[in-house]
Amino acid sequence: MSKEKKGVRLEHISKIYKDPKTGKDFYAVKDANIEIEPGSFVTLLGPSGCGKTTTLRMIAGFESPDEGEIYLGNEPINALTPNKRDTAMVFQSYALLPHYNIFDNVAYGLKLRKMDKETIRKKVTDILGLVGLEGMENRMTNQLSGGQQQRVALARALVIEPGVLLFDEPLSNLDAKLRVSMRTEIRRIQQEAGITAIYVTHDQSEAMAISDKVIIMKGGLVEQISTPQEAYYYPNNKFVADFIGEANFLKAIVKSQDIVEINGEEVKCSTGSLGNGAECSIVLRPEGATLGDNGSIMGEVEYSCFMGAYQDYHIKIGDELVKIQEYNPKNKKIYGVGDKVYLNFEENTLYAL
Numbered sequence: 001m002s003k004e005k006k007g008v009r010l011e012h013i014s015k016i017y018k019d020p021k022t023g024k025d026f027y028a029v030k031d032a033n034i035e036i037e038p039g040s041f042v043t044l045l046g047p048s049g050c051g052k053t054t055t056l057r058m059i060a061g062f063e064s065p066d067e068g069e070i071y072l073g074n075e076p077i078n079a080l081t082p083n084k085r086d087t088a089m090v091f092q093s094y095a096l097l098p099h100y101n102i103f104d105n106v107a108y109g110l111k112l113r114k115m116d117k118e119t120i121r122k123k124v125t126d127i128l129g130l131v132g133l134e135g136m137e138n139r140m141t142n143q144l145s146g147g148q149q150q151r152v153a154l155a156r157a158l159v160i161e162p163g164v165l166l167f168d169e170p171l172s173n174l175d176a177k178l179r180v181s182m183r184t185e186i187r188r189i190q191q192e193a194g195i196t197a198i199y200v201t202h203d204q205s206e207a208m209a210i211s212d213k214v215i216i217m218k219g220g221l222v223e224q225i226s227t228p229q230e231a232y233y234y235p236n237n238k239f240v241a242d243f244i245g246e247a248n249f250l251k252a253i254v255k256s257q258d259i260v261e262i263n264g265e266e267v268k269c270s271t272g273s274l275g276n277g278a279e280c281s282i283v284l285r286p287e288g289a290t291l292g293d294n295g296s297i298m299g300e301v302e303y304s305c306f307m308g309a310y311q312d313y314h315i316k317i318g319d320e321l322v323k324i325q326e327y328n329p330k331n332k333k334i335y336g337v338g339d340k341v342y343l344n345f346e347e348n349t350l351y352a353l
């Protein structure tokens with residue numbers, strides 16, 4: 001596709017709905033400021049009801065914001081109807097035309113745009129090749145597997161060459177294995193087509209696997225916009241830390257710029273702008289510590305379970321329970337319930353909040 005890639009910018013965007021139970025207004029999305037670079041793959045991620053679909057539908061034009069302005073490239077688009085925006089949406093339900101074959105489903109948007117037959121044939125054939133459905137033009141869509149239907153839906157959105165492609169949980173009807181292979185496909189196709197993509201999911205591993213940036217939302221608010229790595233290693237708050245991967249939070253007191261005290265023991269940890277004596281939470285990922293017969297912080301094993309790739313432990317430290325995963329357990333000492341152990345932290349794995 002030869003079209004110019006477009007970025008998307010949300011400036012102070014809010015959407016107010018009426019709660020059907022209480023009849024009171026509430027912010028489904030509140031003061032969202034989001035900048036999406038042209039050609040990037042960005043995921044809106046967060047628990048059910050946090051405002052992901054509402055945000056996406058405002059970009060598509062199916063909902064209008066109550067506050068703020070949305071830009072596509074440099075153009076403000078609040079006043080434009082969905083078909084006047086340079087966007088295309090792939091729905092969770094695929095929304096295919098059931099009595100049409102694959103070709104006609106994909107060609108539909110081009111026919112609406114009154115393109116000539118030969119151009120349509122060429123564009124549809126090219127796109128079907130891109131999504132791996134070449135030669136299947138004449139199959140009816142109700143004779144397709146879920147994964148194939150998903151590809152048709154994707155082809156139908158891509159063929160009109162939108163500046164921005166929008167996805168709302170496009171893989172949620174597929175089984176776990178197919179989800180993983182289709183998400184890799186979607187990423188490949190997005191990169192080959194060089195298109196800007198905004199993708200909604202509540203599955204954090206899906207988001208991490210495909211995104212240049214993740215936008216993590218909670219209760220209508222944007223909590224963090226960053227690369228998946230930054231969100232994992234440097235979460236803005238406990239919610240983000242807990243939502244992206246697994247996290248332990250250890251109570252600690254700041255001793256100096258790179259020392260904290262956890263359960264009476266001093267441990268190396270960068271404390272950023274936190275002042276000496278401040279109480280804080282240390283984020284420890286389950287793979288961020290190893291166990292040994294000696295080390296920095298002592299605990300007692302409460303649970304120990306072989307999981308194949310790792311040994312899964314719950315370690316009691318003071319009054320806190322800490323989850324640790326020790327990878328490649330075949331080559332490690334295995335501790336049992338009731339054993340005393342010491343935690344040793346790998347360099348730079350602790351993060352103070």
Ligand SMILES: Nc1ncnc2c1ncn2[C@@H]1O[C@H](COP(=O)(O)OP(=O)(O)OP(=O)(O)O)[C@@H](O)[C@H]1O
Pocket residue numbers: 017018019020028046047048049050051052053054055202
């Ligand atoms: N048309 C509407 N009228 C009133 N409230 C609505 C409407 N649409 C959505 N909501 C509410 O707005 C909030 C955000 O909804 P939204 O659909 O954006 O959530 P979501 O993050 O996509 O969740 P999910 O993961 O379950 O799809 C929810 O509390 C929802 O109940």
Ligand SMILES: [Mg+2]
Pocket residue numbers: 052053054
């Ligand atoms: Mg939704």
